[in-house]
Amino acid sequence: MADQEVKLLGVWASVFSKRVEIALKMKGISYEFVAQDLSNKSPELLEFNPVHKKVPVLLHKGKPVCESLVILEYIDETWKSGPSILPEDPYSRSAARFWAKFIDEKCHPAIFKIRRSQGEEREKAIEEATEHLTTLENELKGKRFFGGDEIGLVDIAGNFIALWLGVLLELVGIELLTKEKFPKLCEWVDDYLNCSIIKETLPVREELLAFFQSLFQQSN
Ligand SMILES: N[C@@H](CCC(=O)N[C@@H](CS)C(=O)NCC(=O)O)C(=O)O
Known part of the structure; x- marks a missing residue:
């Protein structure tokens, strides 16, 4: 069965890996999760995502698909089976792609900039976010x-805003x-x-907070 040939190279705390897990669960596809250590990238990750060397990578029947938004469409x-992630109508599909891209290209960088900056630069980053x-x-x-009435591409792309944003900003003492x-x-x-699928898939907030706290301490 096709389901048995699905592997996901991912990281539990990665907002991008979680997008893919949500989509697979929505479709009822069983998969093997192969946890990656990004501080010591596996030969499998480097082989299957030689361009970006990042998680997530979906392997379907041995063929890799990279970049979370591309994987969701795949x-x-x-x-x-299961609910559609993108709408049927071409105009609505293009709108969904537009907003998912907006989240990745505008929202994520602006929020990360808040964490990385200080003083006036931080004020500007808050304004931008x-x-x-x-x-x-x-x-x-x-x-x-x-x-609309059901979750779709943009909601899944919005994982970061739903959970990670609050965690990251709590660590710098800002409520946005x-x-x-x-x-x-x-x-x-x-x-x-x-x-239910989101609840069972996304990390527990406290664990995510502890993970980023220790990550930031190491990088400071
Ligand atoms: N645009 C990529 C972003 C993936 C990404 O940034 N993954 C991070 C983990 S959250 C990663 O693998 N980082 C490793 C690195 O930058 O070396 C996607 O949507 O899949």
Whole structure:
């Protein structure tokens, strides 16, 4: 069976690996999770993702697929079981790809910049992140999930905003995603984290916090 030939090279604390695990679970595909040590990259990781040398890598029947958003589309196109990750209609599909890309290219860097900067530079980074989160807040108006009534590509891409953002900013003593400023986004976080597949797949907040705390201590 095709399911038995699915392997995921990943890291438990990686927001990108978790995207792939969520998609596989949504489709009901069983897979082998092969944990990677990014401080000592495995020959398998280097062989199957020689360009970026990053997790996640999905191996399907021995063939590698790299880059989490590409993998999500591959999963959606390969397994028609379970709910769709991308919408059917081409315009809605392009919109989903647009917002997923926006999260990766705008939101992630802005939030990481807050952690890395100090003083005036940090204030600017907070302003920038606030602007991007406001854009997402507006995109959610009238919808429960970015995908509509059900979770889809943009929700899964938004893992970082749902869990990692709060953890990373707690470590620098900043609260950005508040109910007062972002009521829709906060409602989305609650609804998303309460979906059974999401709950069983994403890491426990305290464990993630401890992991990044120790990672940052090592890198400071
Ligand atoms: N754009 C990539 C990002 C993947 C990524 O940044 N993975 C990190 C772990 S969270 C990684 O493997 N880092 C190893 C490195 O940078 O050397 C994706 O969406 O899959």
